[in-house]
C-alpha cells in the first residue's frame with residue numbers, strides 16, 4: 001500500500017463510500033485527455049468522465065489558459081453588491097444558448113445547490129404571490145437531484161436517503177407518465193408548487209432513457225396548469241445527450257434550468273440556475289424582505305466563469321454534442337454482440353452514453369457487492385467504470401479516441417464475461 005493511500009486511510013472520508021468494505025482508493029497523480037495517471041504508473045481511461053463532469057477532456061489547454069489568466073486578474077470577489085466581466089459574459093452566453101425565455105442566471109457551486117436554488121425560487125415566489133400553501137413538488141420515481149436536503153427531498157429516497165426521510169419535505173412521486181403528473185397536480189390543487197425532472201436521461205436511476213415525446217407531454221401537463229417546470233440538466237447539459245441541452249430535443253422550455261458538472265468543462269466547481277424573467281420580476285420590490293434569500297461565498301466565482309466561457313467556445317468550435325453522438329454510436333456498435341448474451345438486457349445509447357443491465361442469479365440492487373468486483377475487472381482492462389447497481393454504462397469525455405473507446409468496450413465485455 002502506498003504512503004498516499006495509507007495517509008488517506010487515516011484522514012479522508014470519501015463520498016458514497018463504505019470504508020468498512022471498499023478496497024483502497026485509486027491514487028491518481030495526473031490526468032490528460034481521457035486518461036487518468038496513477039501513482040504506480042498505470043493509466044486508466046476515464047470511462048465515466050469523473051462523475052459525468054469532464055466534458056472535453058482532462059487538462060484541456062484552452063480552459064487551463066483561461067483559468068490561469070483569470071486567476072492573475074481577479075481571483076475572487078463576493079457577488080453581493082459587486083459584479084465582474086466573466087460572470088456577466090457567461091450569463092449573457094448561457095441565456096443566448098438556453099431554451100428561449102430563460103433570461104436570468106443565478107450562480108452557485110454544484111449540481112445540488114443549483115437544484116436547491118430552483119426549489120427555493122419556486123417556494124419563495126409562491127409566498128410572494130400570496131399562495132404560501134403551494135409547496136408540494138411533483139417528482140419522479142428513481143429521480144436523483146443531489147445530496148442537500150431540498151435536492152434529497154425531490155430525489156427518490158431509495159436506496160440512498162432512507163436515514164434522512166423524516167426530515168425531507170413531502171413530495172408527490174410518480175412514474176414517467178405525463179397523465180399521472182397532471183392527475184397528481186390536480187389532486188394537490190392549491191398545494192401544487194411545480195414539477196422537477198431530469199430531461200431525457202435519468203443518470204443515477206440507472207441511465208434510464210425516457211420515451212420520446214414524454215418531455216413534451218410533461219411540459220404541456222405542467223404549463224397548462226400554470227405551474228413551473230424545473231429541468232435538472234446538471235448531468236444532461238452541454239451535449240451529453242447529443243443536443244446542447246436535453247430539453248432542445250423536444251423543444252421544451254422549462255421555467256428554471258439547473259446546470260453544473262460540464263458547465264466549466266468539468267474543470268472547476270460552478271453551477272447556474274437559469275430562470276424566466278417573470279420569476280425575477282416577482283422578487284423585485286422596494287421591500288428588502290422580498291429579496292431572494294440565498295447565496296454562497298463563491299457565487300459566480302470569476303475563475304469558474306472564465307473556465308465556463310472557454311468551455312462554451314470549445315463546444316461551439318468542436319460541435320461537442322455531435323462528438324458525443326459519434327462516441328456513443330461507436331461504443332454501441334462495439335457492444336452490439338452483447339445482445340446475444342441472455343444476461344445482458346436493454347443495450348441502449350443516447351448521445352455519448354451507452355448502458356445495459358447485467359442480470360445475475362441473485363438479482364442485486366444498487367448497493368450490490370458485485371459492483372465493486374466489476375469495477376476491479378474494468379481497472380484490470382485499463383478503464384475506470386462504476387456500475388450503477390445492475391446497470392453497466394460508459395460516458396467518456398468528448399476527446400476519447402478510437403483506441404480508448406475500444407478499450408472501454410473490451411472492459412465492458414470483460415465485465416459481462418466475469419459475470420457468466
Ligand SMILES: Cc1ncc(COP(=O)(O)O)c(C=O)c1O
Pocket residue numbers: 110111112113115144145146147198203204232233234235236260261
Ligand atoms: C441530475 C443531477 N442533478 C444533480 C446532481 C448533483 O450534482 P452535484 O453532485 O454536483 O451536487 C447530480 C449528480 O450526479 C445529477 O446527476
